[in-house]
Amino acid sequence: MTSNEIRQKFLDFFESKQHRIVPSAPMVVKDDPTLMFTNAGMNQFKDIFLGNRAAKDVRVADTQKCLRVSGKHNDLEEVGVDTYHHTMFEMLGNWSFGDYFKKEAIEWAWELLVDVYGLDKDRLYATVFEGDEADGLEADSEAEELWKKFLPENRILRASKKDNFWEMGDQGPCGPCSEVHIDLRSDAERKAKPGRELVNADHPQVVEIWNLVFIQFNRKADGSLENLPAKHVDTGMGFERLCMALQGKTSNYDTDVFGPLISEISKLSGTKYTSSDSQTDIAIRVIADHVRAVAFAIADGQIPSNNGAGYVIKRILRRAIRYGYSFLGFKAGFIHKLIPTLTAQMGVAFPELKSQEQLVTKVIQEEEASFLRTLDKGIDRFNNYVSGLKGKTIDGAFAFELYDTFGFPIDLTELMAREQNLNVDIQGFEEGLQQQKERSRAATATESSDWTVLRKDDREEFVGYDLLETEVFITRYRKVSAKGKEFYQLVFNITPFYAESGGQVGDTGYIEADGQKTFIFDTKKENDLIIHFAKELPANPEATFKAVVNAEKRQATALNHSATHLLHAVLREVLGEHVEQKGSLVNPDHLRFDFSHFSKVSDEELIDIEARINAKIRENIQLDEKRNVPLNSAKEMGAMALFGEKYGDLVRVITFDKDFSVELCGGTHAKATGNIGLLKIISESSVAAGIRRIEAVTGEKALETVNEAYEQFNGLKQLLKVKDPLQGVEQLQTKIKELERKIEGLNAKAASGLKDELLAKAVDKGDYKMITEKISLDDAAAIKNLCFDLKKESGLVALLGVISSGKPGLHLVISDDLVNSKGWKAGELIRELAKHIQGGGGGQPTYASAGGNDANGIPAALKALPELLS
RNA sequence: GGGGGAUUAGCUCAGUUGGCUAGAGCGCUUGCCUGGCAGGCAAGAGGCCACCGGUUCGAAUCCGGUAUUCUCCA
Numbered sequence: 001m002t003s004n005e006i007r008q009k010f011l012d013f014f015e016s017k018q019h020r021i022v023p024s025a026p027m028v029v030k031d032d033p034t035l036m037f038t039n040a041g042m043n044q045f046k047d048i049f050l051g052n053r054a055a056k057d058v059r060v061a062d063t064q065k066c067l068r069v070s071g072k073h074n075d076l077e078e079v080g081v082d083t084y085h086h087t088m089f090e091m092l093g094n095w096s097f098g099d100y101f102k103k104e105a106i107e108w109a110w111e112l113l114v115d116v117y118g119l120d121k122d123r124l125y126a127t128v129f130e131g132d133e134a135d136g137l138e139a140d141s142e143a144e145e146l147w148k149k150f151l152p153e154n155r156i157l158r159a160s161k162k163d164n165f166w167e168m169g170d171q172g173p174c175g176p177c178s179e180v181h182i183d184l185r186s187d188a189e190r191k192a193k194p195g196r197e198l199v200n201a202d203h204p205q206v207v208e209i210w211n212l213v214f215i216q217f218n219r220k221a222d223g224s225l226e227n228l229p230a231k232h233v234d235t236g237m238g239f240e241r242l243c244m245a246l247q248g249k250t251s252n253y254d255t256d257v258f259g260p261l262i263s264e265i266s267k268l269s270g271t272k273y274t275s276s277d278s279q280t281d282i283a284i285r286v287i288a289d290h291v292r293a294v295a296f297a298i299a300d301g302q303i304p305s306n307n308g309a310g311y312v313i314k315r316i317l318r319r320a321i322r323y324g325y326s327f328l329g330f331k332a333g334f335i336h337k338l339i340p341t342l343t344a345q346m347g348v349a350f351p352e353l354k355s356q357e358q359l360v361t362k363v364i365q366e367e368e369a370s371f372l373r374t375l376d377k378g379i380d381r382f383n384n385y386v387s388g389l390k391g392k393t394i395d396g397a398f399a400f401e402l403y404d405t406f407g408f409p410i411d412l413t414e415l416m417a418r419e420q421n422l423n424v425d426i427q428g429f430e431e432g433l434q435q436q437k438e439r440s441r442a443a444t445a446t447e448s449s450d451w452t453v454l455r456k457d458d459r460e461e462f463v464g465y466d467l468l469e470t471e472v473f474i475t476r477y478r479k480v481s482a483k484g485k486e487f488y489q490l491v492f493n494i495t496p497f498y499a500e501s502g503g504q505v506g507d508t509g510y511i512e513a514d515g516q517k518t519f520i521f522d523t524k525k526e527n528d529l530i531i532h533f534a535k536e537l538p539a540n541p542e543a544t545f546k547a548v549v550n551a552e553k554r555q556a557t558a559l560n561h562s563a564t565h566l567l568h569a570v571l572r573e574v575l576g577e578h579v580e581q582k583g584s585l586v587n588p589d590h591l592r593f594d595f596s597h598f599s600k601v602s603d604e605e606l607i608d609i610e611a612r613i614n615a616k617i618r619e620n621i622q623l624d625e626k627r628n629v630p631l632n633s634a635k636e637m638g639a640m641a642l643f644g645e646k647y648g649d650l651v652r653v654i655t656f657d658k659d660f661s662v663e664l665c666g667g668t669h670a671k672a673t674g675n676i677g678l679l680k681i682i683s684e685s686s687v688a689a690g691i692r693r694i695e696a697v698t699g700e701k702a703l704e705t706v707n708e709a710y711e712q713f714n715g716l717k718q719l720l721k722v723k724d725p726l727q728g729v730e731q732l733q734t735k736i737k738e739l740e741r742k743i744e745g746l747n748a749k750a751a752s753g754l755k756d757e758l759l760a761k762a763v764d765k766g767d768y769k770m771i772t773e774k775i776s777l778d779d780a781a782a783i784k785n786l787c788f789d790l791k792k793e794s795g796l797v798a799l800l801g802v803i804s805s806g807k808p809g810l811h812l813v814i815s816d817d818l819v820n821s822k823g824w825k826a827g828e829l830i831r832e833l834a835k836h837i838q839g840g841g842g843g844q845p846t847y848a849s850a851g852g853n854d855a856n857g858i859p860a861a862l863k864a865l866p867e868l869l870s
Numbered sequence: 871g872g873g874g875g876a877u878u879a880g881c882u883c884a885g886u887u888g889g890c891u892a893g894a895g896c897g898c899u900u901g902c903c904u905g906g907c908a909g910g911c912a913a914g915a916g917g918c919c920a921c922c923g924g925u926u927c928g929a930a931u932c933c934g935g936u937a938u939u940c941u942c943c944a
Contacts, residue, residue, distance in 0.1 A: 306941075307871080374941080400942095405875045407941045433943080436873065440944040443872040482871095780928085784891060809927060827889075834927080841927045843889050851927030 003243045003257045006117075007063055007349060010092045010237075013112050014061035017104075019094055024350070027065045027088070028302040028309055031501070031525045034169065036309040037067040037297075041093030042168075042213075042234045048097055049173040049215060049232060051458055052528045055097035063239060064091045065296055065350065069312055076319065080286030083204055083251035083275075087316055088293035090239035098230035102178075105212045105233045106146045109180060113210070114150075117246055123183045123190075125199050126151055129165055129176035130158035135225055140164075140176045143214070147178070155196060163200050166213045166234075171450075173215045173228065180210040182245050205250055210237040221450035251275055253285050261288040264341045269328040283327035290320035291338045292346075294364060299356040301582060303688045304367050317364065321371050322409050333368030336361045358578075359596050359690050366689030371407075378408030382416055392421070396428015403429070404436065446482035448489075454542055457493050460530055464496040464507070465625070465668065468549040472511065474541050490520075490532040496549050497532055499525040503584030504561055504667040509550045513543035554668060556588035556699060562623070562670040563613070563679050563698045564591050565654060568640075569661035570612045571595060571694075574605055580640075582691050586667065590682070590697045597692045601684050609694075613679045616660070620674030624655040638662045678702040751786050758790070758798065768818055770869075771798040772862040778804055787813045787847055797824070799833070799865045801858040808837045808855040812848050812865075819845045822869075829868055836861035 001009075011021050025044035029035045035043065041064040047053035067088050069076045079085050096105070113119045126147045131139040139158060147156045159179075167174040183195035184205040198206035215232040217225040243255040253262065254275055265287050266273050271280050294304075297313045304314035317335070324330035339361045347354035385398055394417050402408040410429060417424050457475040472492040479488055490511075497520060500506035506523030511532075522533040538545070564586055571579045575597055583594035601609070628650040629637075639653050639662045654665040656673055670676055680702040682695045697705050713725065720728035754775070762769040771790075777783050783802060790798050790813045798813045810833055812826045819825070826848035830841045839852020 307944085311943090370940090377940095401874080404873080404942045405940090436943050438943095440872050440942090444944050781891080784928095788891060804927090807927085811927090830927090839927065843928075848889080849927050 001117075001246050003239075003255060004349065006243055006246055007090070007092070007239065009116060010112070011061060011063070013116055014059075014094045014108075017059070017094075017108060019059040019061040020057040022060055022062045024062060024064045024090075026300045027067050027296050028300045032527055036312060037069075038064060039066055039068050040064075041066070041091040041236045042095070045095060045097070045234075046168070047528045049168070049234075050527070054458075058097045058099035059095065060097070061092075061094040063349070064093060065089075066091050067293055067297065067312075069316065076316065079289055080282050080323070083253055083285070084207060084241065084244075086240060086252070086289050086293075088289070088296055092237040092239050092242070093235050094233070095235070096233035098232060101231050101233060102143050102212075102214055103146055105214070105235060106143065106178065107149075109210055109212060109235070110150045113180065117242075119182065119245060121150070123195070124151065125155045125157060125181040125183065125195060127157045127159040127164055127179045127181065127199060129178070130160055132161045132165065135161070135165075137165075137176075137225075140178065140214075143176070143178045157196060157199055159200055166211070166215075167219060171219050171221050173232070174217050174219050174225075175213060175215040175231075177211055177213040179208045179212070181206060181208050184245060184250060207241055208238075209241050209245060210235060253288065258285075258288045260341050260345050261291065261338060264338055265328075268334055268337060269324070269330060271328055279327045283323035286323040287320045287328075287335065287338075290316050291335055291342060294320070294335075295339060295342055295353065295360050296350070298360045298363050299350075299352045303363055303582070303691065305688075314367065317367055318371050318409075321368055322412065325372075325375065326412065326415060331372075333365055333372065335368055336365040339364070358598075362598065362690040363688060374407045375412070378402055378406050378412070379416070381406060382408070382413065386420060386422070389422070392423060394422055394424045396425035396430075397432060399424050399426075399429045400432030404432065444482075446480060448480045449478050451476045451478045451491075452541075455493065460491055460528075461494045462496075462498070462530060463494050464498050464549065465627075467496045468551050468554060470494065470496050470547055472545050472547045474538075474545070477537065477541060479537075488534045488537050490534055491529055492532065492545075492547065495523075495530050495532070496547055497523040497530065498549075498554070498668055499523045499530045501525055502586075502665060502667050503564075504557060504586040505588075507549045507554060509548050511538065511545040511547045513538060513540065513545045518545075553588040556701070557586055558668045558670050559676045559699045560588070560591040560697075561586045561665075561667045562656070562673060563617075563676050563696065564593055565656060565661045565663055565665070565669075566613045566616050566673065566676075566679070567591075567593055567609070567694065567696065568595070568663070569656075570609050570616070571597075573612065574609050575601065583687075583693075589701060590695060592693060592695045594687055594691055594693045596690055598690050600686070601692055601694070606681055606684055606694075610679065610681050616656070617673045617676045617679065619657075620672050621656045621660070622672045623669050624658070625669070626653045626655070629653050634664055639664050675699075678706070680705050751782065751789060754786060755789050758800075759793070762796070765866075765869075768795045768797060768822075770866065771796070771800075772865055773799075774801040774858055774862065777802060780804060783809075783811055787811050791815055791846060797865070797869065799862055801862055803855055803858075804851075808839070808852050808858055810834060810837065810841065810850045810852075810858070810861055812843075812850075814846050816846060824869065829865075832868060833861045833864055836864060 015021055025038055027038050029038055029043065032046075038044070041062065042049070044064070045060070048055045065088065069087055076087065079087055094108070113124065114121050128143045128147070129137075129140040131137050144156055164177050164179065165174065166177045181199045183190060183198070184207070185195070195206055200208075213234040213236075215234055216228055218228055219225055240252040240255065240257050243257050244250070244252050247255050249255050252258065262273050262284055265284050271284070273284050274281055294313055294317045297309075302309050302313055304310055304317055306314070320335055324334055339357060343353050343357050353360070381402060385394070394413070399410060399413050402413055403410050414424050414426075453476045455473060455475045460475065463470055472494055475491050475493050477488055477490045479486060497507040497509065498504065500523065508519075508521055508523075510517045510519045512518070516539055518534050518536060518538045520532045520534055524531050524533070564584060568579075568581060578596060580596045581593070582596055585592040629652065631649060631651055634651050634653050637653055637655070638658070651664045652666055653662060654667075654669055655662045677699045679696055679698050682697060682705070685693050687693045716725040717723070720732075722728040754777070758771050758773055758775070761773060762771045777786065783800070783804070787798070787800070790796060794815050794817050796813070796815045797818060800811045802809045802811065810830060812830045812833065814824050814826050825845040827843045827845060830843060830848040830850045834841045834850035834852055836854075836857035837850070837852030838854040838857065839850055841848060841850020843849055
């Protein structure tokens, strides 16, 4: 059975059990501050479990792309070393939202595994929750009894809270779970040691394949549990492991999920894969795993970057490059060459991979090149350090600096050290890393208290499309402290405040009751909740409030948002259909739009784009807004399919001329394009490989911008008194250059005059000449020039006294031949001389300067020189 | 969000406790030589040492700020 067939059978099976089959949610998570990536199949249904959203279908099944890089069972550095951990993986799952419970879940699991897939039932084990005293929970004997229908008692095991009690986080829905494990060892091995002893023991061939979670409790912030009114089933089956079991393999990497990638890596590197623990095999596994994670993430719109989710992707990619570089001999980028193989294999089940192929390739290629540069620099730095190294140990602080500041991987440092018979102070390195981690944690620590619920209200409605002012109640609030600052998060029954989303910033404004205003400084979304940020809590939170949005800012933002849609549509007209939104920021001041495009947008194109947008503005196209449109109908309307919609979402469609711009969008918009007034593009730049950024202003801001430039231009015209200021400035520039040259000549002449004057006053001291004079030159550069001029003379010592910006100074020049023959050092002499003017100084043997406070001392200093020299 | 680093000629970079009116290689220009594959020799142009401020007799170098960028952590 191929992996594609296995996936399909799962979906078909649950469809036959009246489940709605839904598409995978994006792997990259938005609107959830606690999560960067989808790490389990249930993520997209979180709001249903939390009670924030009602389920549309009570039975659902899907395959979900997930990413895990940390957590209790997953450490990035372990992936590839063993044969069953992955960063990106597929999770097959079926759900019941308040519908069926343990009985059906267990029966169907058995039916699918044994009757449909034909797994050997003698190899299966089930675990059930053993109970927990601290939580006051009994063992899950209900599940245990159900399993007894299928399995002998000695293959049903009780397991601890750690393995068999599932929780979403510190708070929220949770419950006991029951897992199916499979023993894939040979008959001989199974005879020698019963599988039941290896369940939950991290054995690579006795593994969990399916986890059935029975959600029946809610964990409160104080740690206590309460029963949920509606009980849910949440299951997750690791697709790659299932394939391993069904294809009779002992490693996930030996299945056809990874096969094509592995043979391609093998081919590119000229290294054979032997499913062993050798470093080359580990490297091949690492790359095969990571390329999937990175490609899927980029296809979902997550570009490698320096923070947040982007940083995680970058780290995964760099780890793959590192392994290829160290163990497979890849000295140039190679990972991007694997993309066609991956797309061919998974592009059908995940069409986004196919449509984003070019971007994925380009982004990976660029990142590979950049990391290889980083490696080169690190190697230089390392060699430099080693050449000056006295002992045999590389300082931990240096290794950490290399890692922290220059991005050079520690294992490469160790590898290179070994090659030169050196060792690395790893403990010192770890200490540095630990300190850095603590610093970061301290800086981001936030603490939130329990929600104080004032009113039961499971749906907070956004009314801000139509109203900027309305009466609201606070339904719940909580205090949050971050970085020593405290503020409150408020949730209303209904709200006119737009929460930051789709690039549009959150609304600001205030709520008012009993004459007291509480300012809302930001509005954000947490899953489906709209959260209002306030510095303080109103005196009476249970009052009825008048909620008022800052209308001026909202309107300016709306103009920018509508303009963004026009820009998007025009970009596709001018540059081509490959242009897709990759990021967007819309605030009252300006708009920023990132999009896929593979070359610089030329000045001519920018002018064209701007002109077309402004033409659309003048057409004054009326806004056509449709709310609560099912996703399918929206697509039929020609709305650009954007990833990021969740199953069950009703979308909003914003149209400016159905033949021009139709977009799915939750943002606020101008009533007609004419309101935008004017759009002015401010800049075009690059953000990443294959992604360009355009920034623009609209409305009043645009007018201001244009006016400012116009005024400057007029001012220039008046100043220059010419028609064409550009030409005028050019003329001025050449003139200035000419004049500068002239001044230089004059200065040289004056200096040589002064020099001749000084030379005439030189006193003959036998084998050398000496000048001791007070001169009236103020400019430091000119004095220095004169001194260097004098230095060209042979057999000359000159001490010049000056008053520069009111302070006395001395300059001593000794010609090179005297420095050589007499051994005089101007730098030392000047320190003696400077005492006369109560100052200090220094310099080189041939030229030195000093400054001081007592101008009256200059004659004494001049007099002192002959004595010093004799 | 919090650290650390970098910014010097068109490009890649040196510049050592502050003291060459800033250097190298490549590239560029010009001239001469030359029977090829980055041809050789010579001369030359090219720098507000990122920007703003401070300390100092003196700052590319030290201190503060800004911008850009790299990087680690969250």
